[in-house]
Amino acid sequence: MNHQQANELLAALSLDAVDEHERLEIEAHVNECPKCRSELDGFVDVAAALGNSVEPLPEGLWNSISSRIYDTDEAPLSPPLLAAGIVPLDVAAGRRRRRRFAARPLLATMGTVAAAIIVVLAISLANTSNHVSKLQRQLASGNYNVAAALSTPGHTIVDLESSSKRDLAQFVLLPDGRGYLVSSQLPALDSNHTYQLWGLINGTPISMGLMGSNPTKVAFTVSGAKPSVLGVTVEPSGGSPTPTNAMIASGTFAD
Amino acid sequence: MGMQDISEASDAQLVTSIGRYSEVALAEVYRRHGGAVYGLARRVLNNSAEAEDVTQEVFLRLWNQPDRFDPSRGSLRSFLLAQSHARAVDAIRSLNARRAREMKDAVKVARGTYDMQHEVWDLSLADKVTRALEELPEDERRVIQLAYFEGYTYVKVAEILNQPEGTVKSRIRAGMRRMRNVLTEAGVQGVET
Numbered sequence: 001m002n003h004q005q006a007n008e009l010l011a012a013l014s015l016d017a018v019d020e021h022e023r024l025e026i027e028a029h030v031n032e033c034p035k036c037r038s039e040l041d042g043f044v045d046v047a048a049a050l051g052n053s054v055e056p057l058p059e060g061l062w063n064s065i066s067s068r069i070y071d072t073d074e075a076p077l078s079p080p081l082l083a084a085g086i087v088p089l090d091v092a093a094g095r096r097r098r099r100r101f102a103a104r105p106l107l108a109t110m111g112t113v114a115a116a117i118i119v120v121l122a123i124s125l126a127n128t129s130n131h132v133s134k135l136q137r138q139l140a141s142g143n144y145n146v147a148a149a150l151s152t153p154g155h156t157i158v159d160l161e162s163s164s165k166r167d168l169a170q171f172v173l174l175p176d177g178r179g180y181l182v183s184s185q186l187p188a189l190d191s192n193h194t195y196q197l198w199g200l201i202n203g204t205p206i207s208m209g210l211m212g213s214n215p216t217k218v219a220f221t222v223s224g225a226k227p228s229v230l231g232v233t234v235e236p237s238g239g240s241p242t243p244t245n246a247m248i249a250s251g252t253f254a255d
Numbered sequence: 256m257g258m259q260d261i262s263e264a265s266d267a268q269l270v271t272s273i274g275r276y277s278e279v280a281l282a283e284v285y286r287r288h289g290g291a292v293y294g295l296a297r298r299v300l301n302n303s304a305e306a307e308d309v310t311q312e313v314f315l316r317l318w319n320q321p322d323r324f325d326p327s328r329g330s331l332r333s334f335l336l337a338q339s340h341a342r343a344v345d346a347i348r349s350l351n352a353r354r355a356r357e358m359k360d361a362v363k364v365a366r367g368t369y370d371m372q373h374e375v376w377d378l379s380l381a382d383k384v385t386r387a388l389e390e391l392p393e394d395e396r397r398v399i400q401l402a403y404f405e406g407y408t409y410v411k412v413a414e415i416l417n418q419p420e421g422t423v424k425s426r427i428r429a430g431m432r433r434m435r436n437v438l439t440e441a442g443v444q445g446v447e448t
Contacts, residue, residue, distance in 0.1 A: 011431035046431055049387075051295040053295060058307055062289070
């Protein structure tokens with residue numbers, strides 16, 4: 001999408017009146033075009049004025065929010081999970097975890113990945129933890145590698161966001177360099193295009209592999225230097241040796 | 256930051272405090288902006304329970320990722336309303352009941368019962384926004400209303416109104432620019448409390 005095409009859709013974007021493909025393309029342009037960014041910010045203010053209809057807040061809503069800020073992914077881990085050695089370590093989006101997870105693995109030596117998965121399956125923890133839900137989702141969909149990775153101590157999660165801070169994809173990376181796609185909100189592409197994953201190493205984008213036009217299961221391996229950033233571009237099917245389009249989503253590894 | 260300081264702190268200061276894990280700061284942001292966040296979500300979703308879910312998401316996201324707010328790009332109210340609207344629209348587009356709703360609303364809008372002035376209630380801005388809306392040609396008001404309050408893409412708006420997509424796109428753009436100019440002349444620079 002060129003400047004003019006993107007510029008013509010800025011007002012519609014500010015109203016959330018574009019489809020996912022267009023939004024990603026416009027945001028990729030806005031990320032690199034200060035003029036359009038400034039114009040978009042102005043439209044967002046107008047949209048906010050239109051939508052600024054204050055209503056009395058429902059009783060109890062704050063209490064719900066207040067109680068959930070201690071959740072993680074958001075709820076504290078239950079004792080069975082701690083016993084299984086499933087303790088989220090530091091992650092990119094992990095400020096809440098740093099706060100809440102001084103807890104140590106009580107039986108760290110117990111935990112092979114397989115044992116951890118079995119324990120997770122054995123406990124019916126409806127809604128006690130998004131972490132568990134995430135594991136269960138991966139297991140239910142047959143993504144055993146992802147479930148195992150999420151249960152492995154030392155894993156790192158990287159959230160890839162668009163320039164407007166929308167979550168578009170989440171990856172998990174293991175200490176040994178194996179990585180997997182955990183979830184994706186990337187819209188499906190036509191058959192002539194593919195998503196391509198890049199790792200930024202010393203400022204240079206290195207291809208981590210093709211993700212396909214509608215990513216569901218993606219595995220990759222990081223050998224050598226760990227990238228500081230993961231990013232995704234849209235490329236012609238077959239991929240490109242270097243990115244030919246702007247990153248539509250990116251995320252930073254926490255040190 | 257003490258209790259008295261909190262009530263006098265700027266929005267940017269409150270977000271900084273949230274970054275330092277101040278739940279009191281989050282509560283103050285909720286006090287200042289929660290009604291607007293909830294009001295917009297309810298207006299778009301036409302459902303109180305879903306609007307509460309959206310409001311929770313918006314404030315939990317602010318708590319978990321306060322760095323997403325960039326004060327150089329606009330006010331906190333604008334940021335939170337954009338978040339609320341995006342989530343409400345996502346929800347409405349994913350609802351299975353959407354098809355039935357589309358049919359009902361399309362008929363309603365096509366019959367011209369639209370009256371946007373009554374949809375905008377905020378006491379501090381209502382007059383200015385109403386004036387800005389009144390200055391819009393009706394065809395511009397209608398496409399903006401369908402897109403923003405009903406959650407339709409401009410492509411869907413074009414379909415509902417049986418107009419070319421390019422025309423709808425242009426009218427949204429022209430209407431938003433006109434609104435921006437009128438609001439700017441009226442001294443509205445972003446939406447504050």
